Amino acid sequence: MNAPDVIVVGAGIVGAACAWRLTQRGLRVTLVDDGRPGATAAGMGHLVCMDDNPAELALTAWSLALWRDILPRLPDNCAWRDCGTLWLAQQPDELEEAERKRQRLADVQVASEPLCASALTAREPTLGAGLAGGLWVPGDGIVYAPNVARWFIEQAGERLTHITGEVIALEEPWLQLRDGRRLQAPAILLACASGANKLLAEQWLRIKKGQLAITDRYPARLSHQLVELGYAVSAHAPDGKSVAFNLQPRPTGQLLIGSSREYDNPDSRPDPVLLAAMLHRACDFLPWLADLNLIRCWSGFRSASPDGQPLLGPHPHRPGVWLALGHEGLGVTTAPGTAWLLADQITDNKPAIDAAPWLASRLNRQEVNA
Amino acid sequence: MTQTINLTIDGVAITVVEGTSVAAALARSPLPAARLSVSGQLRPPFCGMGVCQECRITIDGKRRLACQTPCRAGMRVERDAKFRSDQHD
Ligand SMILES: Cc1cc2nc3c(=O)[nH]c(=O)nc-3n(C[C@H](O)[C@H](O)[C@H](O)COP(=O)(O)OP(=O)(O)OC[C@H]3O[C@@H](n4cnc5c(N)ncnc54)[C@H](O)[C@@H]3O)c2cc1C
Ligand code: FES
Numbered sequence: 001m002n003a004p005d006v007i008v009v010g011a012g013i014v015g016a017a018c019a020w021r022l023t024q025r026g027l028r029v030t031l032v033d034d035g036r037p038g039a040t041a042a043g044m045g046h047l048v049c050m051d052d053n054p055a056e057l058a059l060t061a062w063s064l065a066l067w068r069d070i071l072p073r074l075p076d077n078c079a080w081r082d083c084g085t086l087w088l089a090q091q092p093d094e095l096e097e098a099e100r101k102r103q104r105l106a107d108v109q110v111a112s113e114p115l116c117a118s119a120l121t122a123r124e125p126t127l128g129a130g131l132a133g134g135l136w137v138p139g140d141g142i143v144y145a146p147n148v149a150r151w152f153i154e155q156a157g158e159r160l161t162h163i164t165g166e167v168i169a170l171e172e173p174w175l176q177l178r179d180g181r182r183l184q185a186p187a188i189l190l191a192c193a194s195g196a197n198k199l200l201a202e203q204w205l206r207i208k209k210g211q212l213a214i215t216d217r218y219p220a221r222l223s224h225q226l227v228e229l230g231y232a233v234s235a236h237a238p239d240g241k242s243v244a245f246n247l248q249p250r251p252t253g254q255l256l257i258g259s260s261r262e263y264d265n266p267d268s269r270p271d272p273v274l275l276a277a278m279l280h281r282a283c284d285f286l287p288w289l290a291d292l293n294l295i296r297c298w299s300g301f302r303s304a305s306p307d308g309q310p311l312l313g314p315h316p317h318r319p320g321v322w323l324a325l326g327h328e329g330l331g332v333t334t335a336p337g338t339a340w341l342l343a344d345q346i347t348d349n350k351p352a353i354d355a356a357p358w359l360a361s362r363l364n365r366q367e368v369n370a
Numbered sequence: 371m372t373q374t375i376n377l378t379i380d381g382v383a384i385t386v387v388e389g390t391s392v393a394a395a396l397a398r399s400p401l402p403a404a405r406l407s408v409s410g411q412l413r414p415p416f417c418g419m420g421v422c423q424e425c426r427i428t429i430d431g432k433r434r435l436a437c438q439t440p441c442r443a444g445m446r447v448e449r450d451a452k453f454r455s456d457q458h459d
Contacts (some may be wrong), residue, residue: 216433217450218424252408293433295423 015191042300
């Protein structure tokens with residue numbers, strides 16, 4: 001095998017998108033993955049413009065713009081729907097937050113529309129009574145991320161070699177696989193989520209367990225992804241467990257219900273108490289959910305950096321090592337932005353957005369300041 | 371003497387012995403499937419013990435597991451409309 005220009009470790013949606021983009025830039029890429037299901041196989045696949053901070057907003061808005069070119073080309077099994085997001089306000093004061101959100105999105109040319117209570121029920125008639133209103137973001141959507149990751153790999157064509165193997169050591173420019181093979185490339189891109197901790201001998205990534213549940217098919221009940229406006233508050237409680245209402249109507253008529261967050265628990269078994277809290281929360285918004293049948297529930301692990309934002313770009317002091325890590329709960333949304341950013345950096349081009357907020361060197365600064 | 375009960379599957383009458391599950395009644399019907407998968411495959415009951423969820427079906431207007439539901443007199447068992455129209459083609 002000829003030595004590739006880049007080796008990408010991890011074939012979740014982030015690694016797959018990076019590998020595809022790098023081959024579009026004319027590079028030869030080897031993609032190596034251990035075949036274990038990662039976050040991409042477990043998540044919700046909501047493509048959502050998030051505005052918790054300016055850098056996140058820039059990355060999600062740019063990624064959504066990139067998605068818009070990709071989505072129409074996806075095969076049916078990627079289940080893309082442009083359902084938009086309805087952000088739901090339970091309390092009148094949350095409407096002020098909705099208005100601030102509208103302004104922040106407008107600053108990056110993302111359209112949204114504030115809804116009073118009656119406009120909200122006109123959009124989604126089966127929502128429970130008593131909601132104060134909401135914000136409609138029509139440009140958001142949903143995909144089935146595992147199939148999108150496969151499609152990225154197919155699209156990469158002959159410049160991509162996809163191999164199965166577990167990377168056990170990184171000694172740039174070399175990678176050591178468990179089966180004894182050694183791979184070499186001038187650039188090695190780690191897109192292996194929390195698997196990178198071991199390869200880098202760092203503790204940069206923490207896992208955040210999340211649970212989802214899915215119903216039987218009940219077609220045509222809902223037409224938007226629904227998220228509570230309090231989401232950011234409840235979802236980002238610094239430690240311990242939290243739940244927030246997040247619901248996605250699947251093209252099959254199934255309803256995918258989220259979500260929960262719990263730090264540092266590597267046990268993949270569902271936690272029934274947390275699951276019950278999550279479902280109760282969902283019934284606050286849609287009381288009729290209580291009569292539906294769930295057919296499965298499962299958990300997955302988001303991988304989070306110390307400040308919750310992804311680590312994208314060169315390793316702070318190991319030339320030839322590149323990072324696409326720590327996408328937390330937004331890695332499906334931000335996969336294209338990540339791929340474009342990394343491909344530009346690796347090929348020495350200027351990225352379309354400022355790369356500085358994502359550099360891993362910020363972690364060292366935090367340590368110094370701490 | 372064993373009691374028999376009458377119910378309908380997609381509007382077609384069927385008679386079964388009391389104590390028969392809906393899954394068993396489906397097995398005795400001309401097309402022993404409960405539903406269609408997303409890719410259009412026929413899915414019959416599989417585990418028979420309420421775990422695999424393959425036997426989801428509408429019984430008297432509610433979504434139920436066929437293997438966990440005993441037949442009752444007058445029960446209406448319905449597979450989804452797409453399923454029925456496919457069978458008539
Ligand atoms: C419950 C839940 C809901 C979510 N909902 C959404 C959502 O609605 N929208 C959204 O945008 N995001 C969502 N996310 C987040 C999103 O799923 C992740 O951010 C994204 O999938 C991360 O992709 P990745 O490719 O970085 O990681 P992964 O998909 O985890 O891929 C990493 C791969 O690397 C492999 N690997 C690791 N170590 C090694 C090694 N040493 N050698 C070889 N291979 C290795 C792993 O096996 C894995 O296959 C959700 C996540 C969860 C858990
Ligand atoms: S056959 Fe498995 S749940 Fe009914």
